[in-house]
Amino acid sequence: MTRTGAYGERVAEFLRLEEAPPTLTTGSLRSTKIAVTEARNDNPVPGLSGSFAAEDAYLVSLKLRDYPECEIWEQGRHIKKADVHAGTTYLYDLRVDPRYLINKPFHSLHFYVPRSALDGLADQSGARRIDTLDCSPVGHDDAIVRHIGASLREGLRRPDEANQLFVDHTMLALTAHVAQAYGGFRHKIEGSRGALAPWQLARACDKLEADLSGKLPLEAIAAELGLSASHFSRAFRAATGLPPHRWLLHHRVRTAKRLMSEPGPSLSEVAISAGFANQSHFTRVFSAIAGVSPGAWRHDVLGAAASRER
Template sequence: MTTTGAYGERFGEFLRLEGAPPTLMTRSLRSTEIAVTETRNDNPVPGLSGSFAAEDAYLVSLKLRDYPDCELWEQGRHIKKADVHAGTTYIYDLKADPRYVIDKPLHSLHFYVPRSALDGLADQSGARRIDALDCGLVGHDDAIVRHIGASLREGLRRPAEANQLFIDHMMLGLTAHVAQAYGGFRHKAEISRGALAPWQLARARDKLESDLGGKLPLQAIAAELGLSVSHFSRAFRASTGLPPYRWLLHHRVRTAKRLMSARGLSLSEVAISSGFANQSHFTRVFSELAGISPGAWRRDALGTAGRQR
């Protein structure tokens, strides 16, 4: 896959990696691409990294491995050398052509956030657009970026199991967080934080139930209701107590229980029919939400049904 932004295949070229690194992407804000790429190289060839084309966009980089004596370059000039510690977050302005010397093992997550996504967030919220993100903070511990990064790493490892609603939710949260924490973005106070109207909730549930695989993006559901993605996400949670991607997981489990209550289907068939990627994915999610494995639940359910007859 050839990309135009600083993610995916282009990031592999930037760091001289073999093949395209794992990447997840959303288009929930103005159909703008927001992406996360995981890069790792345990045995790099020493040298200066490649260069991205200058663009009005940012990289929010979560370091997953210590990188002592990191040499940073911007606009063709050596800027500084500093120790980079695992768990810290850095923000780079892609207009400044950030590069660094690759001379030791590396492992990071990089969130690609273009200016158009930040503008889209402000426009959807009816708020003032931010001027810029603060890229001057050096190696700070950002618990929210760490949490979002840890959640998305699961999806990067098992992309077939990461439904698009989950990716959209996490990337929207990341964009809103960096806009607030590093750009001074604020939602307008008068924005409604109420629940969906009954007809909106019914239609949203219908859309979610019609796509158990979770391929339908948040943007499509929100547009169906005439709402922005951020407004829809907040209102859906106010109505149900769960974000859309989490509600869908619970609905998958409810569907699986109905299927397992009838004899004849294998657990693998139940998994696929309920929207899970495979039986392993089904078992993990079902056990987390139901507190019991699918096999044990079915034995109990069928045993109870047999005793009642």
Template sequence: MGRTGAYGERLGAFLRLDEVPPTLMTRSLRSAEIAVTETRSDNPVLGLSGSFAAEDAYLVSLKLRDYPECEIWEQGRRLTKADVHAGTTYLYDLKADPRYVIDKPFHSLHFYVPRSALDGLADQSGARRIDALDCSPVGHDDAIVRHIGASLREGLRRPDEANQLFVDHMMLALAAHVAETYGGFRHKAESGRGALAPWQLARACDKLEADLGGKLPLQAIAAELGLSVSHFSRAFRAATGLPPYRWLLHHRVRTAKRLMREHGPSLSEVAISAGFANQSHFTRVFSAIVGVSPGAWRRDAMGAASREG
């Protein structure tokens, strides 16, 4: 495989999958591509996996299915053979040509993290760059990777509902966690690291409100304020109590409530106008935040309005 970037189509070819596996990607750290790909096969093509072009990057793999007696290869020779358990995390250095013997069904999430993203994380916080990640061939019981993986699997299943702010937020969290846990990275305290100034918050909210679909990346909003992505994310949360993607969901709900107080639009029209992918997406998010379905809320609001009238 001549091109770099161990995700999506190239990862599918590495595992000899018939279809391109679902992938989400961000470019929030120095425009470096960080991606997550879900790979699964209940009837795999047997044999040694493919080989990636060597690059200064890592795969962080969350196993979603047991894989007994997994035979791992590096640099053209067998490295180890061990039982792999669902829920464990493994790290692979793509400079070492990691491969494994495919001889049974598999299911995993693979996070592609290039060196440039890790360097960008350090540069944004003014910290020392890490030397390397610990890629010893052992499984890690990593609850944070499991949590991020579970959140992103929802987006992989419903990509039209996964707004870019959400993907950016999760990928930034993954990169920071991996750098700290397996690379010894330490954030350096930033001056003025509190909440956003009122003018910054107003401008950030204006940008978010102007793009209810959430397609605007975190990097673009942070750049508008002259801040790094990581600094902006922390400062926005300090100012509002919510990360940007959650704030946007709540704003969508506020917009939907305003629209539903009107008699005209249907719930499906409200959903699209408020930035949701479809009515079912609208119903799930609205019910989770408000505690009742949009239809029930609208009936109560209309009833209250008629009584007041």
């Protein structure tokens, strides 16, 4: 059986890497898999890359390292030699067997976006489906792809700390941007459907609070409310001022503050109870939101409580 899905192990085979590179995935558009894979090789064996299985899907590639005189093939034909610069974005149509000559160090992020995800995006918003993406072999100076790539690299480096809600939200944003910038997609304004009903907001918050680890997919929460993942994400932000993944981080911090208001549990115990991957993860997020480290916050609160008792 032909294996599709140009991410993870498929990218390793395509680039002849020794092991599967770090990958994050989401299934928030009709449960269609969208993925990002970080691929790097500082000392490759020269030769032509492998082939992906032909499928109606695209790779959006953010280059993180210069690659001079890159030779590109499509459908078995050499089509171009060009200097590829770090920070540029290229789009590849997987129906035409894109390949390139690997003869120097490389480092890239590869976003796998299947046709079904693009169709799902259009159907969820009531917009017209796009015909195709612009995959001309030129590099794009795309600040949005760079920003999304930088955000996701944190999750790729620390997968145990990756908030699935954040991955879902960010990959939805990437798909919508690619559809708009390279496919002419125009999002249909949803008018009065822009806000969550009070019962929807209450249920969404209950679901988020019940899974402090953030592993519950965005689509699962949205489905309980009868909404698409993209609409739910926008409506939740309109109601709370924060996207779901940021709201969850703030709730984790609120939970940690409640636990640290008592002298019992250690900081590592607080970290796990509040949904953080470890104490280091807890310290970084808490400090960023509260403006002070957990230890300093606890010292001040317990010290103030002791003074009141005297």
